[in-house]
Amino acid sequence: MYAKCGSLLKARILFDRMPQRDVASWNAVVPKWELWNREMQSVGVKATSATFASIVPACAKIGALEQGMEIHKKIIESEFPTEVAVSTLIDMYAKCGNTQKACKLFDRMHKKDVASWPGMIVGYSQNGIVI
Incomplete structure (x- = not known):
């Protein structure tokens, strides 16, 4: 606690x-x-x-x-x-500024789930990346 x-x-x-x-x-x-x-x-x-x-x-x-x-x-x-969970690694890479590595892990996922999308979205927004 x-x-x-x-x-x-x-x-x-x-x-x-x-x-x-x-x-x-x-x-x-x-x-x-x-x-x-x-x-x-x-x-x-x-x-x-x-x-x-x-x-x-x-x-x-x-x-x-x-x-x-x-x-x-x-x-x-x-x-x-x-x-x-790969989603925690995606989130970590994105939040630490390595959006390229986060995207690479995300792209390799066979099935994107509700846990993986937020990591990419938040990571891109925090790093000023517009898609």
Whole structure:
């Protein structure tokens, strides 16, 4: 709740006080890729599709294109690439200013759904692209 409301310090304090941490608790406080990449892996907690699904929108929100691209690569390398919605990657690329990559992913989709269209529309509007 604290992390979702933007109170990352309070979320982190509670997280640090937890005697045991599982994937769900990590997913709740992962505001940046660096946190998962460094700390989660160092204690041997393996990422799930939910982990990636929470990190990709966080990158979109803060405009962290480089980290988002790194996550995309990890998703492709993982055992569950199809479980992570392509629409979240489209949204991340578009919001981070890489509308070309967002469009490429969008064009590759066999079936465009209600989750994929908004990412393209918002991404184009935020980047001043008129079609």
